[in-house]
Amino acid sequence: MAETAPKFLQGPKTASIVGCPFSGGQPKVGVDKGPIHLVQAGLITQLEELGWTVKFDGHHQFEEIKAGEDPVIGKLKNPRYVSRVCEEVAKVVGGHARKGELPVTLGGDHSLAMGTISGTLDAHPDACVIWIDAHADINTASSTDSGNIHGMPVSFLLGLSQNSNSSLSFPEETHIKSTFSWLKPRLQPSRIVYIGLRDIDSGEKQILKQTGIKAFSMHDVDKYGIGKVVEKALDHVNPNRDLPIHLSFDVDALDPSVAPSTGTPVRGGLTFREGHYICEAVWETGLLVGLDLMEVNPSLEDEVSVKQTVAVGCSLVRSALGRPCYKEME
Ligand SMILES: NC(=[NH2+])NCCC[C@H](N)C(=O)O
Numbered sequence: 001m002a003e004t005a006p007k008f009l010q011g012p013k014t015a016s017i018v019g020c021p022f023s024g025g026q027p028k029v030g031v032d033k034g035p036i037h038l039v040q041a042g043l044i045t046q047l048e049e050l051g052w053t054v055k056f057d058g059h060h061q062f063e064e065i066k067a068g069e070d071p072v073i074g075k076l077k078n079p080r081y082v083s084r085v086c087e088e089v090a091k092v093v094g095g096h097a098r099k100g101e102l103p104v105t106l107g108g109d110h111s112l113a114m115g116t117i118s119g120t121l122d123a124h125p126d127a128c129v130i131w132i133d134a135h136a137d138i139n140t141a142s143s144t145d146s147g148n149i150h151g152m153p154v155s156f157l158l159g160l161s162q163n164s165n166s167s168l169s170f171p172e173e174t175h176i177k178s179t180f181s182w183l184k185p186r187l188q189p190s191r192i193v194y195i196g197l198r199d200i201d202s203g204e205k206q207i208l209k210q211t212g213i214k215a216f217s218m219h220d221v222d223k224y225g226i227g228k229v230v231e232k233a234l235d236h237v238n239p240n241r242d243l244p245i246h247l248s249f250d251v252d253a254l255d256p257s258v259a260p261s262t263g264t265p266v267r268g269g270l271t272f273r274e275g276h277y278i279c280e281a282v283w284e285t286g287l288l289v290g291l292d293l294m295e296v297n298p299s300l301e302d303e304v305s306v307k308q309t310v311a312v313g314c315s316l317v318r319s320a321l322g323r324p325c326y327k328e329m330e
Pocket residue numbers: 109110111135137139144145146147148150151152201250252264295
C-alpha cells in the first residue's frame with residue numbers, strides 16, 4: 001500500500017517539506033528550532049526510503065518585525081508578525097498542494113496552522129481537518145487569557161476572531177480584521193474534529209458548545225479505545241470517505257512521557273501507539289492532502305528528552321506517509 005499515492009495527489013508521490021522556524025505565536029524560545037532538528041534527524045531520507053520524492057529547499061526565512069513595531073492589538077501578541085508569516089505559509093502550502101504534492105509543514109508553533117490550513121483549503125476547498133492536540137486552540141481574540149496566538153488558530157480559521165464578537169471593542173475588532181484580512185474564514189465547524197483534548201479553557205468550552213464542533217477528549221480515548229475514536233472522528237467529518245483530509249498534529253497531544261520537549265505539556269496524553277495509530281489510520285483512507293507537525297521545542301528538557309521528542313515527531317510523519325505498519329507485516 002505504501003507504493004500507491006493517496007487519491008488527491010497526482011503523479012509520483014511527492015512530499016514537500018515546509019520548514020517553519022517560527023515561535024511568534026507563543027512566548028517560549030526554541031520552538032523555532034523544531035524543524036531544523038526534525039530535518040537533521042533524517043526525516044527527508046526516511047521519507048525517501050518510503051518511496052516518496054521529497055522536495056525541500058531549506059527552511060523558510062521569515063522576516064522579523066523590529067521590536068516596538070508590533071504592539072499588541074487588544075490581547076493579541078505579535079499580531080502582525082503571526083499574520084504575515086501565516087500568509088506566506090498559506091501561499092507556499094497552497095502552491096505545493098495545487099501541484100498535487102503533499103505539503104508536510106514542520107513547526108514552529110501551532111499558530112502556523114492558520115497558514116497551512118488556509119493553503120490546503122485554497123487547493124482543496126472541501127477538505128476537512130483532523131486536529132490532534134491536548135488543547136483546542138480555539139480561543140478568540142476576546143476569550144484568550146494568554147494572548148498567545150498559538151492558542152487561537154482554529155477561531156481565526158472559522159472567522160470567530162475577525163467577526164463581530166460582543167465583548168470586543170469596535171476599534172480592536174476592525175484592527176484585527178484588517179491585520180488578518182488575507183485570511184478568509186472558510187472552515188465550517190462541521191469540517192473539523194479534535195482528538196486528544198484534555199486542557200480546554202472555559203471560554204473555549206463555550207465556543208465548542210456554540211459551534212457544535214465535535215471533540216474526542218482523552219476520556220473518550222480511554223472509554224472507546226483509539227480505533228473506535230478515529231472511526232467516529234472520520235464518520236463525523238468525512239462520512240463517505242471522499243473528502244480530502246488535512247491532519248494537524250500538535251506533538252503535545254502525546255503524553256509528556258512520550259514527547260517531553262514541548263512548550264505546553266499536559267499529562268494524561270496519547271501513548272506512542274495511539275499517536276501513531278491516528279497517523280496510520282489517516283494514511284489508510286488515501287485522502288491525506290496536508291500534514292502539520294507542530295510544537296516540537298528542542299530547547300526544553302534534557303538532551304535525551306529532546307532526542308526522544310524529535311524521533312517521535314519523525315516517526316509520526318513516517319506513519320502518516322504510509323510506513324508499513326504491523327498490520328501489513330503479519
Ligand atoms: N498550540 C498550543 N500548544 N496551544 C496551547 C494553548 C494554551 C492556552 N489554551 C492558550 O490559549 O494560551
